[in-house]
Amino acid sequence: MKFFEEIKVGERHRIGAHTFTAGDIKRFAGAFDPQPFHLDEAAAEASHFGHLLASGWHTLAVWMRLNVRELQRLDRERREAGMRLARVGPSPGFDALKWLKPVFAGDTVTFESEVVAKKASRSRPGWGLVSMRNVGRDQAGEEVVTFVGHLFVERHEHFQPEIEDELDRA
Numbered sequence: 001m002k003f004f005e006e007i008k009v010g011e012r013h014r015i016g017a018h019t020f021t022a023g024d025i026k027r028f029a030g031a032f033d034p035q036p037f038h039l040d041e042a043a044a045e046a047s048h049f050g051h052l053l054a055s056g057w058h059t060l061a062v063w064m065r066l067n068v069r070e071l072q073r074l075d076r077e078r079r080e081a082g083m084r085l086a087r088v089g090p091s092p093g094f095d096a097l098k099w100l101k102p103v104f105a106g107d108t109v110t111f112e113s114e115v116v117a118k119k120a121s122r123s124r125p126g127w128g129l130v131s132m133r134n135v136g137r138d139q140a141g142e143e144v145v146t147f148v149g150h151l152f153v154e155r156h157e158h159f160q161p162e163i164e165d166e167l168d169r170a
Contacts, residue, residue, distance in 0.1 A: 001071060002078075003086040004128030004155040007115055015111040015134075016066035020054045022105040028058040049102055056099040059136055059145050063111050067134075086154040092129070097147040101138065109136040109144055116148065120155070127152045 022041070029038030033055035036043035044052040075085050103109055117131040130153050136145040 001075060001086045001088050001153060003084075004118065004120070004130065004153045007118060007130055007153065009115050009118060011115045013070065013113050015063070015070045015113055017108055017110040018062045018066065019108040020058070020062075020103055020105060022052055025052060025054045025058065025105055028061070029055055033057055049104075051102075052105045054103040054105075054107075056145065059099070059103055059109065060097075060147075062109070063134060063136060063145070066111055067113070088151055088153050091149065091151050094147045094149045097145075099145050101142055101144045103136075103138065103144050107144075108139045111136045113149075121152065124152065126155055128155055129153075 026039055029035065035055070037047040037049050037053060038044075038055050038058075041052050044050070071088075078085055111134065113132045113134045115130060116133045119129050121127045121129055129150055131148055131150050133148050134146065135143055138144050
């Protein structure tokens with residue numbers, strides 16, 4: 001992970017893509033969201049959705065898996081380049097979660113993240129808070145899920161407090 005000071009508002013990252021299969025949808029739903037339109041094609045067809053669809057929580061779980069995988073890949077690149085890795089976490093949560101459109105069996109969702117804000121932490125001097133708008137788009141490019149996630153990211157050990165005001169305006 002980059003250090004807080006290296007992260008720029010407006011940075012975008014493609015996190016990855018996933019195709020939601022009927023089997024995956026049913027397995028996830030059976031374990032975590034056992035509503036009929038996630039478990040059975042006939043029940044889904046009879047519902048207002050009309051087709052088997054993934055749980056919204058399934059879409060977020062896939063986002064998390066792809067996000068962690070992408071962060072691990074970026075960490076490997078930094079290590080191979082001889083760069084130090086910033087510590088991350090914890091996350092104080094997320095805001096503005098919206099499931100905008102159903103994700104049906106066979107849909108491929110591509111996830112992207114954009115840094116929308118950052119702020120030096122006053123209560124945790126060695127850390128900054130980074131906010132990212134996360135979007136999942138289906139194969140037609142339509143947004144199916146969005147949310148803003150927040151994450152604490154380590155600041156450089158040589159960071160000077162007099163620069164804090166400048167970062168607060170960023």
